[in-house]
Amino acid sequence: MSVLKIVKYPSKILLQSLPPVENFDSDLKYIVRDMFETMYAYNGIGLAANQVGINKRIVVVDVSLKEERKVMPIALVNPVILNYSKKKQLTEEGCLSFPGFFEKVPRSVCIEVEYYDINGRRQRIIAEGLFARVLQHEIDHINGITFIKRMSIDKQAKFYLMFYLGKYKV
Numbered sequence: 718m719s720v721l722k723i724v725k726y727p728s729k730i731l732l733q734s735l736p737p738v739e740n741f742d743s744d745l746k747y748i749v750r751d752m753f754e755t756m757y758a759y760n761g762i763g764l765a766a767n768q769v770g771i772n773k774r775i776v777v778v779d780v781s782l783k784e785e786r787k788v789m790p791i792a793l794v795n796p797v798i799l800n801y802s803k804k805k806q807l808t809e810e811g812c813l814s815f816p817g818f819f820e821k822v823p824r825s826v827c828i829e830v831e832y833y834d835i836n837g838r839r840q841r842i843i844a845e846g847l848f849a850r851v852l853q854h855e856i857d858h859i860n861g862i863t864f865i866k867r868m869s870i871d872k873q874a875k876f877y878l879m880f881y882l883g884k885y886k887v
């Protein structure tokens with residue numbers, strides 16, 4: 718078991734769409750185990766593989782401590798969002814790859830996701846609330862989209878200005 722190093726902005730791998738997992742072997746199980754351990758070590762509620770330098774479409778999420786609805790920790794391999802609710806909510810988000818930076822991001826309140834579990838079985842879930850928000854954030858990551866890109870233009874401008882003026886250091 719190991720806690721992996723978190724990749725931070727502006728590392729290139731955060732801006733890359735990752736290739737799918739093809740082999741559901743023991744290596745995949747080790748990666749998922751280390752991703753959970755890393756997420757818990759940093760008090761995160763979600764983590765995408767490129768945030769620990771792994772070039773594979775893998776996401777782990779555990780919102781069980783922050784959400785009153787019963788949601789188990791979950792690992793999603795090759796996840797795809799099939800449907801988004803039209804209704805969105807604007808809520809503050811953070812990201813382990815952008816420590817100390819928090820801003821409001823609009824996300825659909827409900828989504829339907831298809832993914833493979835670590836044994837290679839295809840699954841479908843409906844997610845709501847915080848669980849849906851974290852899944853959208855993490856699935857964006859494996860498509861090379863950071864939460865900055867989901868903010869309003871003025872919030873994005875604020876972030877880039879702070880970053881380039883050296884007022885925001887990751």
Ligand code: CO
Pocket residue numbers: 811812813814854858
């Ligand atoms: Co993130």
